[in-house]
Amino acid sequence: VILASQVWTQIFWTSAVAGGVLAGVPLMFTALGEAISERAGVLNIGLEGMMLAGAYCGFLGAYYGHTQWLGYLAGIGAGILASLIMVVLCVWLGLDQIVVGIAITLAGEGITSVLYQTRFSTSEPRLGSTPSNPIPGLDRIPILGKAINGQFPLFDQPLIVYLGVAFAVLLTWTFRRTNIGLNLRAAGEKPEALDAAGVSVVATRTYAVLATGALAGLGGAYLAIAGTGGFQPFLTQGQGYMAIVIAMLARGRPISVVVFSLMFGVALSLSTLLQLAGINLAPEVVNILPFAAIILALMLFARRAYLPPALALPYVRGAR
Amino acid sequence: VSENTATSAAIGVPPAPTGRSLRAERLLDVAIRSIVPVLLALVAGGILLLALGRNPLTFYGNIWTGGIANGSWQDSAIRMAPFLLIAAGLTLIFRANIWNLGYNGQFLLGAALVSGYAPSLLTAVPEWLAFTLLFLLAGSVGAAWTLVPAVLKAWYGTNEIITTLMMSFIGIDVASLLIKGPFHDPTTPLPQTAVIPLDKMLPSIPGTRIHIGLLVAFAMILVVHYMLTRTSWGLRLQIMGANPRAARHFGINLPRLIVTSFLASGFLIGLAATADIVGLWGYIRTGWNPAYGDTIIPFVFLARLNALAVVPFVAFFSVLSTGGDLAAQQANLPTDFLYLLVGLILLFMTVIEYLGRRRELGQTYLPPGLRQALQLRKAPS
Numbered sequence: 193v194i195l196a197s198q199v200w201t202q203i204f205w206t207s208a209v210a211g212g213v214l215a216g217v218p219l220m221f222t223a224l225g226e227a228i229s230e231r232a233g234v235l236n237i238g239l240e241g242m243m244l245a246g247a248y249c250g251f252l253g254a255y256y257g258h259t260q261w262l263g264y265l266a267g268i269g270a271g272i273l274a275s276l277i278m279v280v281l282c283v284w285l286g287l288d289q290i291v292v293g294i295a296i297t298l299a300g301e302g303i304t305s306v307l308y309q310t311r312f313s314t315s316e317p318r319l320g321s322t323p324s325n326p327i328p329g330l331d332r333i334p335i336l337g338k339a340i341n342g343q344f345p346l347f348d349q350p351l352i353v354y355l356g357v358a359f360a361v362l363l364t365w366t367f368r369r370t371n372i373g374l375n376l377r378a379a380g381e382k383p384e385a386l387d388a389a390g391v392s393v394v395a396t397r398t399y400a401v402l403a404t405g406a407l408a409g410l411g412g413a414y415l416a417i418a419g420t421g422g423f424q425p426f427l428t429q430g431q432g433y434m435a436i437v438i439a440m441l442a443r444g445r446p447i448s449v450v451v452f453s454l455m456f457g458v459a460l461s462l463s464t465l466l467q468l469a470g471i472n473l474a475p476e477v478v479n480i481l482p483f484a485a486i487i488l489a490l491m492l493f494a495r496r497a498y499l500p501p502a503l504a505l506p507y508v509r510g511a512r
Numbered sequence: 513v514s515e516n517t518a519t520s521a522a523i524g525v526p527p528a529p530t531g532r533s534l535r536a537e538r539l540l541d542v543a544i545r546s547i548v549p550v551l552l553a554l555v556a557g558g559i560l561l562l563a564l565g566r567n568p569l570t571f572y573g574n575i576w577t578g579g580i581a582n583g584s585w586q587d588s589a590i591r592m593a594p595f596l597l598i599a600a601g602l603t604l605i606f607r608a609n610i611w612n613l614g615y616n617g618q619f620l621l622g623a624a625l626v627s628g629y630a631p632s633l634l635t636a637v638p639e640w641l642a643f644t645l646l647f648l649l650a651g652s653v654g655a656a657w658t659l660v661p662a663v664l665k666a667w668y669g670t671n672e673i674i675t676t677l678m679m680s681f682i683g684i685d686v687a688s689l690l691i692k693g694p695f696h697d698p699t700t701p702l703p704q705t706a707v708i709p710l711d712k713m714l715p716s717i718p719g720t721r722i723h724i725g726l727l728v729a730f731a732m733i734l735v736v737h738y739m740l741t742r743t744s745w746g747l748r749l750q751i752m753g754a755n756p757r758a759a760r761h762f763g764i765n766l767p768r769l770i771v772t773s774f775l776a777s778g779f780l781i782g783l784a785a786t787a788d789i790v791g792l793w794g795y796i797r798t799g800w801n802p803a804y805g806d807t808i809i810p811f812v813f814l815a816r817l818n819a820l821a822v823v824p825f826v827a828f829f830s831v832l833s834t835g836g837d838l839a840a841q842q843a844n845l846p847t848d849f850l851y852l853l854v855g856l857i858l859l860f861m862t863v864i865e866y867l868g869r870r871r872e873l874g875q876t877y878l879p880p881g882l883r884q885a886l887q888l889r890k891a892p893s
Contacts, residue, residue, distance in 0.1 A: 235673075237673065241855075277859065281859070281862055281863065285863075285866050286866075287862045287863075287865075287866055288862065290611060290673070291813060291858060291861075291862055292858075292859065292862055294809060294858060295810070295855045295856075295858035295859045295862070296855070296859075297855070298806060298807070298810075298851045298852070298854050298855030298858065299851070299852050299855030299856060299859070300855075301848065301851045301855075302848050302849060302850070302851030302852025302853070302854075302855055303560075303852050305846050305848035305851070306564070306845055306846055306848055306849050306852060309845070309846045309848075310564055310844075310845060310846075425846070425848060430677075430681055433674075433677045436673075436674060437674050437678065440671065440674060474689060474692065476685040476686070476688045476689045476692075477685075477689065479681075479685050480681075480682050480685045480686070483678045483679075483681045483682045484682060486674075486678050487660060487675065487678050487679065487682070490664060490670055490674070490675060490678075491660070491664065499671065
């Protein structure tokens with residue numbers, strides 16, 4: 193009955209694509225970061241905290257700098273700063289990655305909430321809408337390209353989104369074809385071999401974790417600037433953890449990360465979508481769907497899930 | 513003897529074991545390693561308070577006022593009951609080197625079911641039976657919610673951090689659905705369960721306002737400590753935690769051990785939900801997620817995964833969180849400030865732990881890179 197034709201209009205499909213991309217891009221950036229650090233053997237549980245740091249600073253940058261780019265830069269900076277803790281404690285000193293990750297998440301949640309509420313709790317400022325750049329030609333395609341009702345679908349996105357996808361392609365090439373990529377993978381697969389080859393495991397992992405922080409910060413900043421148009425405490429709502437799952441399910445392959453992130457984005461934006469379609473479903477049911485899908489996928493493909501053998505293990509030269 | 517120890521310490525050789533003094537020394541060492549991170553975090557938090565234009569002394573003074581003074585220690589003790597039970601559940605599973613991070617979902621599902629069934633159950637059967645059933649109910653629900661991560665880990669080695677977190681998110685939403693649906697109190701439009709009458713709540717310990725859930729919590733702490741230190745199950749659990757490969761060679765049935773430890777952990781976290789609902793709140797509303805476990809984790813580590821040592825730390829945190837509510841309110845700060853403090857404690861703890869481990873090995877406090885850098889800087893002078 194609900195499947196009446198008026199529901200499945202162009203507007204519906206346009207908002208489906210647009211909502212999915214909008215919710216999926218923060219996941220994409222963050223999960224790309226996690227893919228890098230997982231490949232290098234560092235499990236980054238602190239993504240949630242790094243995203244929040246990036247979101248808050250990104251919001252500050254965009255609010256005071258009056259341009260989204262300053263916001264993204266500030267987000268990247270905050271993410272790198274937060275990941276420095278992880279670099280020093282986990283990569284250099286070899287402390288437990290999970291404990292430090294939890295600490296970063298808790299501290300990130302606490303400090304962003306406190307700073308925001310002490311400074312902006314009465315005003316709760318909003319950011320203006322983000323300008324988007326339609327791709328000439330492709331933006332004429334209905335559903336995928338043409339903006340309707342202020343919803344911006346796949347081929348009419350802010351420049352940063354295209355840059356992110358380009359980065360994923362570049363990353364695939366880096367992993368497959370370059371020495372840097374080989375070093376990164378070796379740091380996660382067999383750090384002893386990398387060390388024996390004369391490449392510093394610690395340096396390789398340091399760069400990987402810093403890149404993760406930058407990307408998680410950027411993901412958070414995008415969420416605040418383009419996603420919600422402002423900051424709120426606990427804005428990320430578990431998206432950092434979701435990014436870890438995406439990186440794991442994608443087995444660290446950047447293109448798969450992009451695809452999975454957009455799929456999760458659609459799942460995240462499903463509740464508004466169903467409302468638009470006139471289907472009355474409790475928001476909880478809709479919220480469960482992406483997580484249930486992950487659990488189901490893990491149950492079905494558990495044997496195929498793959499993680500680098502040296503993941504979450506600190507590297508100490510000469511230790512067995 | 514003291515001279516002897518001094519020289520041996522100076523040349524970096526551990527002192528010869530001489531009975532009591534060694535034991536006392538080790539105890540002191542452990543105490544320092546546990547308390548210093550907390551102090552450092554409080555100092556760092558104080559600096560941040562100053563930066564925010566608040567007086568840290570007033571803030572910490574208000575924690576004392578709101579958490580200990582004038583009988584408010586009883587409020588702290590009431591809060592301590594669920595904290596202790598969650599700490600017991602986490603201690604047990606962390607000893608096995610398994611990460612059950614799904615405590616929020618396990619707790620809330622238990623809490624939703626308890627608040628849903630408690631009002632009718634408490635009128636239908638004798639109170640002692642009802643309370644027993646409610647504890648068992650939430651415990652079983654908490655345990656059941658760990659089953660999927662446990663089986664996935666036991667059979668396929670799937671990373672339990674991911675699965676428990678996912679199950680936790682699902683559990684929180686299912687709890688919300690239960691509260692809105694079958695357990696909704698029809699007399700109110702608010703999305704909440706029927707309130708348990710005050711005289712039907714868990715009885716208090718005579719002479720106090722503290723409900724007997726705290727006694728249940730202490731009992732469970734003792735049970736967990738006994739299980740971990742005095743039973744073969746506990747020994748097997750620790751062998752698995754220390755070295756799974758060795759455990760397999762030893763003939764330990766790893767999958768079964770993984771599943772049982774998960775179930776026990778979930779059970780204890782479920783008990784925490786019962787203690788909190790029938791002891792303190794009396795009902796549950798959607799959107800309520802205290803996330804106790806998030807802030808308990810650091811203290812479980814500070815106690816070095818020792819079930820008995822957890823008690824003073826959890827007591828400290830109960831005061832910090834009870835008094836922190838008042839202090840944050842007075843200072844016009846969100847209570848999320850406590851998350852920051854707890855995160856800082858965790859960070860300082862890992863650093864102090866690292867330094868302590870190096871000292872134990874007879875090395876200097878400084879990591880090799882830093883030592884080199886300092887020596888380089890010293891060299892010209």
